[in-house]
Amino acid sequence: MIRIKNMYKIYKMGDVEVRALNGINLHIKPKEFVSIIGPSGSGKSTLMNMIGCLDTATSGEYWIDGIPVENMSEDDLAALRNEKIGFIFQGYNLLPKLSALENVELPLIYRGIDSARRRELAEAALYRVGMYERMNHKPKELSGGQQQRVAIARALSNKPSLILADEPTGALDSKTGIEVLQMMKDIHKEGNTVVLITHDSNIARNAERVVRIADGVITSDTTDVKDVVTG
Amino acid sequence: MNIGMAFKMAINSVMSAKIRSFLTMLGIIIGVASVIVLVNLVTASTLSMRSQLESMGTNLIQVSINRGGWGQTRSVSLDDIEELTGENSDLFEAVTPLVSGMGVIKYGTNNVSSSLTGVSEDYLSIRSREVVDGRFITETDCDNRSNVVVIGEYIRQELFGSESPVGQTVKINNEKFTVIGLLDQKSSNASSGSDDDIIIIPYTRATRLLRNANINSFMVSAVSSDYMSEATEAIENFLYKKFKNDDYYNVLNTAELIDTIDDALGTMSLLMAGIAGISLLVGGIGIMNIMLVTVSERTREIGIRKSIGAKRKSIITQFLIESAVISCMGGIIGIVVGIGGSYFVCKALSMDAVPLANQVTVISGSFAFSALIGIFFGLYPANKAAKLNPIDALRND
Ligand SMILES: Nc1ncnc2c1ncn2[C@@H]1O[C@H](COP(=O)(O)OP(=O)(O)OP(=O)(O)O)[C@@H](O)[C@H]1O
Numbered sequence: 331m332i333r334i335k336n337m338y339k340i341y342k343m344g345d346v347e348v349r350a351l352n353g354i355n356l357h358i359k360p361k362e363f364v365s366i367i368g369p370s371g372s373g374k375s376t377l378m379n380m381i382g383c384l385d386t387a388t389s390g391e392y393w394i395d396g397i398p399v400e401n402m403s404e405d406d407l408a409a410l411r412n413e414k415i416g417f418i419f420q421g422y423n424l425l426p427k428l429s430a431l432e433n434v435e436l437p438l439i440y441r442g443i444d445s446a447r448r449r450e451l452a453e454a455a456l457y458r459v460g461m462y463e464r465m466n467h468k469p470k471e472l473s474g475g476q477q478q479r480v481a482i483a484r485a486l487s488n489k490p491s492l493i494l495a496d497e498p499t500g501a502l503d504s505k506t507g508i509e510v511l512q513m514m515k516d517i518h519k520e521g522n523t524v525v526l527i528t529h530d531s532n533i534a535r536n537a538e539r540v541v542r543i544a545d546g547v548i549t550s551d552t553t554d555v556k557d558v559v560t561g
Numbered sequence: 562m563n564i565g566m567a568f569k570m571a572i573n574s575v576m577s578a579k580i581r582s583f584l585t586m587l588g589i590i591i592g593v594a595s596v597i598v599l600v601n602l603v604t605a606s607t608l609s610m611r612s613q614l615e616s617m618g619t620n621l622i623q624v625s626i627n628r629g630g631w632g633q634t635r636s637v638s639l640d641d642i643e644e645l646t647g648e649n650s651d652l653f654e655a656v657t658p659l660v661s662g663m664g665v666i667k668y669g670t671n672n673v674s675s676s677l678t679g680v681s682e683d684y685l686s687i688r689s690r691e692v693v694d695g696r697f698i699t700e701t702d703c704d705n706r707s708n709v710v711v712i713g714e715y716i717r718q719e720l721f722g723s724e725s726p727v728g729q730t731v732k733i734n735n736e737k738f739t740v741i742g743l744l745d746q747k748s749s750n751a752s753s754g755s756d757d758d759i760i761i762i763p764y765t766r767a768t769r770l771l772r773n774a775n776i777n778s779f780m781v782s783a784v785s786s787d788y789m790s791e792a793t794e795a796i797e798n799f800l801y802k803k804f805k806n807d808d809y810y811n812v813l814n815t816a817e818l819i820d821t822i823d824d825a826l827g828t829m830s831l832l833m834a835g836i837a838g839i840s841l842l843v844g845g846i847g848i849m850n851i852m853l854v855t856v857s858e859r860t861r862e863i864g865i866r867k868s869i870g871a872k873r874k875s876i877i878t879q880f881l882i883e884s885a886v887i888s889c890m891g892g893i894i895g896i897v898v899g900i901g902g903s904y905f906v907c908k909a910l911s912m913d914a915v916p917l918a919n920q921v922t923v924i925s926g927s928f929a930f931s932a933l934i935g936i937f938f939g940l941y942p943a944n945k946a947a948k949l950n951p952i953d954a955l956r957n958d
């Protein structure tokens with residue numbers, strides 16, 4: 331599903347170089363549920379942006395479903411994101427002027443799906459996350475947990491093979507956090523590849539595999555999730 | 562993404578900030594409205610001048626001879642006119658000398674001072690007027706220098722009130738005349754100075770009455786308006802042969818006059834449209850300004866859209882349609898304001914409003930122009946939005 335070889339992302343701030351990713355090698359198989367964990371500033375979000383094709387690396391190679399992405403045009407990357415990746419962000423990133431339904435329809439619009447089918451798929455996705463009754467609400471009329479569920483529905487609506495979640499529970503209280511986490515597990519059970527980014531090892535432990543990252547390099551990679559220490 | 566969706570989104574976004582959208586449109590509204598009002602104003606005055614000229618007849622040629630300096634009596638004789646007419650009987654329909662001056666006309670205790678014109682029997686057909694009561698001057702009246710007079714509606718009202726004028730005896734410059742006819746009313750209220758303020762007598766009689774034995778002016782009607790230039794040329798050639806100087810006479814034809822007025826007013830309406838076009842341009846810059854603000858305010862939205870698969874084209878389309886919607890709405894409001902405005906301005910200047918059918922060009926033109934302006938000035942902001950890097954846009958708060 332994902333193969334990253336020798337990836338570097340270097341930010342130059344005047345004379346200072348920040349090596350956000352300092353030689354990452356990572357292979358994620360289809361239908362895996364992987365957590366990426368590390369302290370703040372370790373490069374987790376940077377890595378997620380790379381995996382999500384939102385940003386380009388300074389050097390290194392990256393294949394998604396066997397497709398090399400280094401030399402793809404911006405529009406091709408957009409199409410790739412639309413087709414293969416569903417994003418779940420810490421800050422939900424819903425469009426405030428659109429209703430829940432319209433937000434969920436958005437990836438389908440860019441996919442070019444006709445309105446009847448679009449509505450059907452969007453409603454199914456909202457139903458899936460338990461937000462069917464509130465599909466006509468605007469994001470500000472919803473609680474944080476509800477907004478995140480709408481965001482999950484949006485990520486699922488296009489039936490992508492990869493779900494990328496960056497601190498999806500970061501802004502939620504523990505109870506709703508657990509609900510969202512359960513949803514991620516369900517999504518995985520349905521046959522999706524899930525990459526979950528977090529700084530919390532208790533959350534990371536929900537995955538099948540935990541990749542630890544520090545200062546832009548992978549320091550451990552284990553499927554023995556019970557061994558992942560807190561902190 | 563399809564265009565219908567983009568329109569819906571654009572209208573939503575315009576409607577969600579009504580005051581701002583309205584202020585953004587204001588430049589376009591003012592621009593379009595002023596184009597329409599100005600062009601309509603010019604058109605209305607052209608139409609009213611034209612209709613005045615056309616009511617005189619489009620086949621009229623008026624010739625006036627400059628009397629010359631003090632004591633000079635440059636003029637044409639009746640023989641000259643007859644010679645000219647004889648030579649050009651294929652071009653001319655009718656000719657009448659015009660001997661004009663001021664006359665005071667009295668009936669009982671009423672008197673009016675008005676312009677007095679001596680004409681031949683052909684005057685009526687040349688000016689396409691009619692006698693509504695009695696008869697017009699005849700050839701016999703001219704030959705006999707009869708003391709007969711035909712009056713206009715204004716003179717009738719002033720002198721006779723409710724009495725019937727035909728058959729009455731009046732005094733013109735203290736000489737007795739019999740009223741033989743009443744001309745049809747030409748102006749709406751038959752006021753002083755209008756075409757109805759007119760006293761007509763045989764030209765042979767006028768030369769005596771006005772103590773002016775010379776004919777300084779005459780009027781010719783061509784067989785049709787198609788022969789105007791030939792007829793005018795014939796007259797000019799004849800007069801040049803006689804006077805050897807083209808400053809000594811003046812030949813005016815209504816067709817040329819209408820053309821001249823059309824030309825002048827056409828230029829004027831272009832100029833007006835140009836000036837108003839500048840305000841449209843300023844309106845366009847206003848749109849660009851706001852669209853740039855909108856793009857930077859919506860950086861995050863653009864980032865989200867891109868992250869879930871919006872291509873450059875979709876983002877460009879979205880913002881272009883938004884600016885086109887703003888400018889087109891402005892254009893439509895401007896058109897409504899402009900049509901209403903021109904109606905009231907024409908009313909205020911007591912001109913006939915321009916029929917809507919004649920406004921099609923200016924309306925569709927200014928609408929198309931405002932749409933183009935929206936697209937043109939939206940291009941830069943839309944492109945700026947589309948070029949945003951998704952990750953930079955997402956990071957923006
Ligand atoms: N646009 C940027 N310009 C310069 N430096 C950047 C930029 N983005 C990230 N960095 C740097 O790269 C490093 C990794 O940042 P990143 O956001 O990936 O961390 P993180 O692991 O997601 O942290 P957190 O848990 O706080 O979200 C940090 O040192 C950060 O300062």
Ligand SMILES: [Mg+2]
Nearest residue numbers: 374375376496
């Ligand atoms: Mg982060």
